Amino acid sequence: xxxxxxxxxxxxxxxxxxxxxxxxxxxxxxxxxxxxxxxxxxxxxxxxxxxxxxxxxxxxxxxxxxxxxxxxxxxxxxxxxxxxxxxxxxxxxxxxxxxxxxxxxxxxxxxxxxxxxxxxxxxxxxxxxxxxxxxxxxxxxxxxxxxxxxxxxxxxxxxxxxxxxxxxxxxxxxxxxxxxxxxxxxxxxxxxxxxxxxxxx
Amino acid sequence: xxxxxxxxxxxxxxxxxxxxxxxxxxxxxxxxxxxxxxxxxxxxxxxxxxxxxxxxxxxxxxxxxxxxxxxxxxxxxxxxxxxxxxxxxxxxxxxxxxxxxxxxxxxxxxxxxxxxxxxxxxxxxxxxxxxxxxxxxxxxxxxxxxxxxxxxxxxxxxxxxxxxxxxxxxxxxxxxxxxxxxxxxxxxxxxxxxxxxxxxxxxxxxxxxxxxxxxxxx
Numbered sequence: 001x002x003x004x005x006x007x008x009x010x011x012x013x014x015x016x017x018x019x020x021x022x023x024x025x026x027x028x029x030x031x032x033x034x035x036x037x038x039x040x041x042x043x044x045x046x047x048x049x050x051x052x053x054x055x056x057x058x059x060x061x062x063x064x065x066x067x068x069x070x071x072x073x074x075x076x077x078x079x080x081x082x083x084x085x086x087x088x089x090x091x092x093x094x095x096x097x098x099x100x101x102x103x104x105x106x107x108x109x110x111x112x113x114x115x116x117x118x119x120x121x122x123x124x125x126x127x128x129x130x131x132x133x134x135x136x137x138x139x140x141x142x143x144x145x146x147x148x149x150x151x152x153x154x155x156x157x158x159x160x161x162x163x164x165x166x167x168x169x170x171x172x173x174x175x176x177x178x179x180x181x182x183x184x185x186x187x188x189x190x191x192x193x194x195x196x197x198x199x200x201x
Numbered sequence: 202x203x204x205x206x207x208x209x210x211x212x213x214x215x216x217x218x219x220x221x222x223x224x225x226x227x228x229x230x231x232x233x234x235x236x237x238x239x240x241x242x243x244x245x246x247x248x249x250x251x252x253x254x255x256x257x258x259x260x261x262x263x264x265x266x267x268x269x270x271x272x273x274x275x276x277x278x279x280x281x282x283x284x285x286x287x288x289x290x291x292x293x294x295x296x297x298x299x300x301x302x303x304x305x306x307x308x309x310x311x312x313x314x315x316x317x318x319x320x321x322x323x324x325x326x327x328x329x330x331x332x333x334x335x336x337x338x339x340x341x342x343x344x345x346x347x348x349x350x351x352x353x354x355x356x357x358x359x360x361x362x363x364x365x366x367x368x369x370x371x372x373x374x375x376x377x378x379x380x381x382x383x384x385x386x387x388x389x390x391x392x393x394x395x396x397x398x399x400x401x402x403x404x405x406x407x408x409x410x411x412x413x414x415x416x417x418x419x
Contacts (some may be wrong), residue, residue, distance in 0.1 A: 037350035067346055080347075087310075127276070131308060156230065165277050174277050185396065193277065193306075194349065194387050197233050197416045199315025199339045200280060200304045201245055 006124075038078075041068040046077055047096025053141055054079055054090060057098075057148040089134075100138035101148075102161065107133060110183075113159065115185025125166040131174075132163040163191065225251035225263070227396055227410035234419040236271075243270040243282075249410065263287045270300070279305035286321075296325035311347045315339040317361075329368045337361035339378075355382045357392060363400075374400035380412060389419040 043051070046066050054064065066100075067078040075094040080087070087104040107115060107130065122128050137147060139156040148150040160179040168175065174191040229247040236242055249263040265288070272282035284300035291301035302319040316338055323331040339359035343349045357380040380394025392414040400406055 004411070037346070037353070038348050039346040039350075039353070124264075172277055192387075194313075194384075195233065195416075195418045196304070196306055196313075196315055197231055197243065197418060198382070198390055198392060198414070199306065199313070199341065200272070200302075200317060201231050201243055201268075 036071045038067055038069045041066050041077070047081075047092065047094070047178070049096030050077055050079070050092040050098070051096075053072040053092070053096070053098050053145065057090075057145045058083060058088075059149075060101050084174065098141045098144055100136055101144060102134045102136045105133050110135070110160070114181060114183035115178070117181060118160065118162070121177075121179075121183070121185060125164075125168060127165065127167040127172060130162070134161045135159075136161055159186070211415055221255065221405055222407045222409065222410040223251055223254045225253070225261075225411070226413070228413045230415045230417075232417045232419070241270075241272045241274070241280075243272065243284075244268065245270075262291050265283045266292065268300070270302075276305075277309075279303065288323075292327075294310045294327040296323050298323045300378065311343065315341070331365055331367040333363055333365045335361055335363045337376075341382075349384050351384060351386045353384055355384065356380070357394070372400060373403065374398060378412070379415070390414075390416040392416075401406055 017044045029138065043066060045068070054061065061081060061083065064079045067080065069076045069078060076099070077092045077094070077096070079090045079092075082088070087098055089102045091102070107118065110118065110133070118133075132139045136159040137144060137156050138159070139147070141153040143152075146154070147156055158181040160183065162177045162179065164175055164177070165173070168174055168188075171190070174193055175188060176187055176191050177188045178186045227247065227249050229245060231245045233241055245268040246265065247268075248265040251261040251263055254261065261322065266286050267289075268284055269284040270282045270284035272280045274280050280303070282300075282302045282304070284302070286298040286300060288296045288298065290296070298321050300319060300321045300366065302317055304315060304317040307314040307316065308358060317334040317336070319333075319337070321333050321335070323333070323343045337359055338361075339357055341349070342356045342358070344354040344356060346353070349355050357378065359376075359378040361376040361378075363372075363374040365374070375398070377397045378394060380392040382390055384393040386391050392412070394412050394414075396410040396412050398408040398410070
């Protein structure tokens, strides 16, 4: 018996038609998709108030990466850079007024009371794995500048933003939790992860 | 800069040994559908066609693979999958392949890294069963900002080492991939790039495939 030959080839035309059929709806829906994006932006497109504030608060800082974020609440700008061996991220509104400063921290570097409360919350969770912990400082432009320059914390709200894996109420997911100055939980939300089909197959 | 260096090294490696170079296209489509909360079904079709081989232009249809996988999400960052592939070969010696894989995701500040460990067994009427062990590392780099949003471009760099065992003989292959992707929305992606494969079946063999990959998630 001769070996059975079976050959499946793509003709270019058939392939092109398949692509069009598959991708037309997505091109159309992408147009309607809510505009939520974060992108690098050029220095000259950043409001001058934001650049001036950063220059005063972080004296001598160079190598700042600027990002523009657009979501349903509007436009904001974010400066990301390393300062004293720590990652800082400073957020400004569309007019360049500073909103908050976020600093990446190790749990060991968090103030003792907050650290204890955070640690006991983490210990209460099953399959907990910490990914990122940020200390967030918010307040008026002058107060935030005083905090940076003079270590003064008047009128500054301190919070912690934590990204972690954990099993919570039967859901083993990636979470983002917001905690107050003393490490008490304020809110919790699930982070939707992009599919990994292109990394798996 | 690092990307330019990488591409430069890739091409210099290819052209320095180009007498055994084969090049062509490798289009692929991947469809994934969830089955409940933790399970997923994935179908992948891939076709290999060569246009240039050993210094001559020569069209050759090589193969088409149809793959089916069922995966189970072990944790939010890792998956276990089992798959079956049917390969249509130009020679007619079609083969069956059974695939087992464990993959996990590593999230870094500006990029995602995907690790994949795979074992497979290829059964064909013409040859003895081939056993392979593979490890692939893929890095996804956003080209705009630090996250990949809708309609944004990204780069995928990957390297895979494939160790094969057939009839008592070992074979080693390395595959380097570089693709430019666009995230149309979170469930649809297009990637265009190069897949460079180096192995030594009897003598050193270089194969360079232009890839065009589509990923759909339902």
